[in-house]
Amino acid sequence: MPSGSTRLAFGPQSEAFPDLPRSVPIRTSVCPTDPTLLKDTTVSHSPDVELRLPAESAYVAVLRMTTAGLAARLDFTLDDIEDLRMAVGEACALVLENADPGGDLHANFDLSDGSIRVAVSADSSSDKDPDEDSFGWQVLTALTSDVLTSREGRLHWVSFTVRSSIAA
Numbered sequence: 001m002p003s004g005s006t007r008l009a010f011g012p013q014s015e016a017f018p019d020l021p022r023s024v025p026i027r028t029s030v031c032p033t034d035p036t037l038l039k040d041t042t043v044s045h046s047p048d049v050e051l052r053l054p055a056e057s058a059y060v061a062v063l064r065m066t067t068a069g070l071a072a073r074l075d076f077t078l079d080d081i082e083d084l085r086m087a088v089g090e091a092c093a094l095v096l097e098n099a100d101p102g103g104d105l106h107a108n109f110d111l112s113d114g115s116i117r118v119a120v121s122a123d124s125s126s127d128k129d130p131d132e133d134s135f136g137w138q139v140l141t142a143l144t145s146d147v148l149t150s151r152e153g154r155l156h157w158v159s160f161t162v163r164s165s166i167a168a
Contacts (some may be wrong), residue, residue: 047108047119048142055099060092063107063120071116076164083143084143084162088118090140091158094130095122098156106155114166119159121152130158 051066053059056115064085092105099105103123109116130149133135140149144160151157 014062046071048111049107049109051107053105053142055096055101055103057096057103059090059105060089060096063092063105064088066107067116067118070111071164074111074114074116074164075166076116076162077166080162080164080166084116084118087140087143087160087162089142090136091102091118091120091160093136094134094140094158095124095156096118096132098122098128099122100125100154115142115161115163117146117159119157119163120153121157123154124156125154126156130156 049066049070051063053062067088068081068085071084088107096105105161106119106121108119120146129151132149139149140158140160144162146159146161148159149157150159
């Protein structure tokens with residue numbers, strides 16, 4: 001594991017998340033980028049934080065809680081944090097709709113002063129893109145900015161930016 005990385009492994013059942021299935025182990029990794037390393041613009045961008053969970057709706061609560069913690073560290077207001085949590089939930093719903101059973105849910109976070117860029121994806125062998133006419137998409141675009149969908153191999157990505165109302 002690279003220097004500066006943190007790996008968290010939770011057991012198959014936790015009192016903090018009693019609704020999670022007992023038989024499925026949680027595969028989680030959080031990798032903050034070392035701020036002391038020089039940024040090379042010729043190398044592909046690495047997110048500040050990455051999280052990988054099983055692609056099941058029961059694990060969305062873990063992702064929403066992680067997102068709230070990151071936003072709190074960036075001094076987002078409580079209203080901004082709740083909007084961000086809701087946006088993450090909607091983005092997860094969009095990508096999990098076509099996720100492969102037993103696949104992974106991926107989240108990447110780019111943190112900066114006053115904003116957070118979130119990209120959520122799930123392993124999917126389906127060619128179907130997230131439904132941009134759905135209610136969830138409408139909620140996502142109302143709460144965030146720069147909403148995009150993309151595809152990278154078997155991953156369907158939904159990404160967006162939320163800016164703190166204080167920094168505006």
